[in-house]
Amino acid sequence: MGRAVVRAQKSPGRSAGKDAADDRARDKQRQILDAAVRVFARKGFHAARISDIAKEAGVAYGLVYHYFTNKEEVLNSIFQRNWSVVVKMMESVEQQHRGLKARLTAIVDFMMNVYKISPETVDLLVLEFGRSSRLAQTVRHPQVDRSWTVLQHILEAGQADGEVRTDTDARLLTTLFLGMVETGLAAFVTRMMQRDDAMLEEMKRAIVSTFVEGVAPRGNGGR
Amino acid sequence: MGRAVVRAQKSPGRSAGKDAADDRARDKQRQILDAAVRVFARKGFHAARISDIAKEAGVAYGLVYHYFTNKEEVLNSIFQRNWSVVVKMMESVEQQHRGLKARLTAIVDFMMNVYKISPETVDLLVLEFGRSSRLAQTVRHPQVDRSWTVLQHILEAGQADGEVRTDTDARLLTTLFLGMVETGLAAFVTRMMQRDDAMLEEMKRAIVSTFVEGVAPRGNGGR
Amino acid sequence: MGRAVVRAQKSPGRSAGKDAADDRARDKQRQILDAAVRVFARKGFHAARISDIAKEAGVAYGLVYHYFTNKEEVLNSIFQRNWSVVVKMMESVEQQHRGLKARLTAIVDFMMNVYKISPETVDLLVLEFGRSSRLAQTVRHPQVDRSWTVLQHILEAGQADGEVRTDTDARLLTTLFLGMVETGLAAFVTRMMQRDDAMLEEMKRAIVSTFVEGVAPRGNGGR
Amino acid sequence: MGRAVVRAQKSPGRSAGKDAADDRARDKQRQILDAAVRVFARKGFHAARISDIAKEAGVAYGLVYHYFTNKEEVLNSIFQRNWSVVVKMMESVEQQHRGLKARLTAIVDFMMNVYKISPETVDLLVLEFGRSSRLAQTVRHPQVDRSWTVLQHILEAGQADGEVRTDTDARLLTTLFLGMVETGLAAFVTRMMQRDDAMLEEMKRAIVSTFVEGVAPRGNGGR
DNA sequence: AATGAATGAGATTTCATTCAT
C-alpha cells in the first residue's frame, strides 16, 4: 500500500497551476495502476474487482473510471508501461553488449532484478499475460512482438557469428529461451522454488549457460 | 450426489438395468467433461459459463450440477484425468528407456503428439493450469508434483551417469526443461508459431538437443 | 430415524397378496411422512428439500412423488393426520368430562403428553402451522376450524353453567386459551424454557388454573 | 459497503453536499425496509424475493445489496428497529406506571395500537419471528430477551405486591401473558377474527382482565 | 413399486459501469 513513488521532474516553464494539477492527476493515475498491479497479481484479472483496486489505491471506485475507460484498459496500461521498459532494455542491451552470452546474461539479469524489486509485477505479467492467447487476441500488444523481434535479432547475430547453430530457426530458439526465463520466474511466482537471492543467482547462471551451450554449433571440430 | 460411483457387484439376477444406467451416467459425465475442455480452452475458465458447457455437451445445465459440485470441480476433474495420463507416461518412460536423451525425447514426443491429437486439451492445460499459482493454491494437484518428481529423477540419473553436470540443482534444471516444453507448446497454442507438422518436428528436436547439450558437463576437452 | 411404527391390523378376509402389497405401501407412506415431520421440524417447510425427506426416509426421492402430489401435499397430510387426532381427542373430552376445569385439564394434558412423545410433531405444528395465515390461506384445514368450534362449545357450556363470565365473546376467550397453550408449547420448542417433565407439569397447572380463574365470573356475588 | 454509517462531524465549511447525500441514503434505506416489511408480511420471508422488495420500494434490486448484505440482514434490520421500540415502551411503562393491571393495560394498549397503525409490521413480527426457533438460532436478538426480562420484572413486582400468586414461576406466567397477546394479535392477523376497532378493544380488555384475575392469589375468602 | 437421471424455472448475488452531486 502507498509505496513512495518517485515523482519525475516535469518540463519547467509552464503555468505552475496547470502543472501542479497535471502532476496530481498523474500521481493519482500511477497510484491506481500500482494498486491494480498488486490486486491483479493477488487475485487475477477476472476475480479482481474495480472496487478492490480503488480500495487498495485509497480512492473512490468512480475515480478509476475517470482515468481509465474500463477494467481491461487498466490491465493494458500496466502491460504497456512494463513491456515498454523491457523492450527498451533489450534494445539497449543489443546496442551496448557484444556476444551472445553477454547479451543474454544482461537480459536475464535485468529480468531477475525486476523480480527482486517488484515480484507482483512479474507475477502479473507471467500469470495473466505470459502467453494467454485469449488476452493476446483482444489486446495484441505490439510491444510484445517487438521484444520477440529484438531477441530474434540477437540470436540471428549469434548465428552469423558462429555462436549459434544455424540448422534451427532463430524464432524457434527465441521461444525456447523465453520459455526458460518465463518458467524460471514462474517457479518463483508459484512458490515451486524458494524465493531467495542465492536461488535467483543460480537460476540466472543456469538459464544462460544451459541455453548458450545448448544452442552452440557442435559436431565436426566442435565442442 | 451419486457421482463417481464405485461399481459394486449387486445381487446377481436383476442388475442389468442398473448397470446400463450407470453406463449411461458415465457416458454423460465424459460427454460433459469433453465439452468442458473445449469450452474452457476456447474462452478460459473464468469466462466460460456453465451454460456454455451444457450447451456444448447438449445437456441441460442442471445436469452439470448433478455430476459436479461446481465449475471448479469440473476443471479439477479435467486436470486429474489428463495429468494422470502424463504422469503414467513419464513413469513408463523412466522404466522403458535408458539414457537422458532417449528419455527426454520420448517425453517430448508424447507431449507433442498429444497436441496433435487434442490441441484443446493442451491449450487448456497450458493456459489455465500451466502455472497459475492462484489456482494451484486452491487445487494443489499431487499429480503435478509427481510429474516434477519423475522428471527430477531422470535428471538425477543423468547426473549419476555423467550426462548432466552436477554443479546445478536437478530441480532447477527440471524447471528449465519444462519451461522449454511448455513454452514450445504455448507458441503453437498462442499461434505465435504455425501449427504444422514440420514445425512440430523441428520443435521436438530443438528442445531435446538444446537441453541435452546445454546441461552436458563440460570441461574435459570442452569449454 | 426408523422409528418402529406399530402396524395396525387390517380387515381380515381379503386377498392376502393384495393386502400385503397395500401394507407395504402404507408402510412406505408412513415412513415418508415420519421422515417429513422430522425434516420439516428441523429445517422448516421452505428450507426442507424433497431429497432431504427421501434421504431421511431411506427411499429414492422419486418415490415421494409416487405417494404425494408435491411437497405441499406432504405437509398437508401431516396436518391432516395430526389434527384429526386432536379433534377426536377434543370431541371425546367434551363427551367424557363435565365441568370447564376438568375438560380443559384433559385437553392440556393431552397436548403436553403429545409433546413428550413426539416433540418434532409439535414443533412442526407450532412453528409452521400454528397460525400462519399464509399457509392457512392455501390450506384451510376444516379440521382446524372444527377444533376451534369444539373448544368454543366447551366455553359456551361454561358460560351456561356460570363458570365463565358472559360479558366476553366465547370465541375470543377460545383464542386466549389456545394462545396460552400454543405459546406454552412454543416456549419449549424454542428452548425458551427447559424441556423437563417438572416444567411441563407446572406449565399444565399454570395454564389451566390461570385461565379458569381468569375467566370466572366476578364482581357482585363473585369472588 | 457504507451502510449504517455513523455520522461524524466533518470539517465544517463544505459538508452540505455530503450531508445531503447521507440523508438521501438514509431515506433510501428506510424506503427499502418499509417495503420489505410489507413484502415479508404479505408473502413470508422465504417466499419473498429481493426483487419483490426492490419493486415495492421502487428501486433497482442491486440497491438492496448496496445497503444490506443479503435478505436475512434485511429481516434482521426490521426486527432490530421494531423490537427496540417495543423494549423501550416496556421499560417506560415499568417506570411510569404502578400496579400490575395498569402496567399490563398500558402494554397491551400499545401493542394493539401498533397493530392499528401498521398491521403489516405486527403480521411480520408475529408470523415470521414470533417464536421461530430456527431463525432464533441464527439471529438471537438480545432485544427479544430483554423484552421478556422486563415483563418478568413486572410480574415479579406483582408477586412482591401480593397481586400475583407466588406458587408459580414468574417466567412461566410471562410466557402465558405473551401467549395471549401474541395469539390475540394473530387472530386478527390470520383473519380468524374481524379486524374492527370494537373487537380490538374487547380483546384488550379480555386479555388484561383474564390474565390479571387468573394470576391473582386466591385463597383468603377465595375459592 | 422404485430409482435417480434429466430438466429448467427461478432465486440469489456480484460487479462493471453510469451519473448526479
Add this chain to the structure above:
DNA sequence: GATGAATGAAATCTCATTCAT
C-alpha cells in the same frame, strides 16, 4: 476532480418435478 449511490445484465446454483427404465 472526486465520490459513491444507483442500475441491471449476467452468472452461479438450487431444487421441485418429470420421466424413462
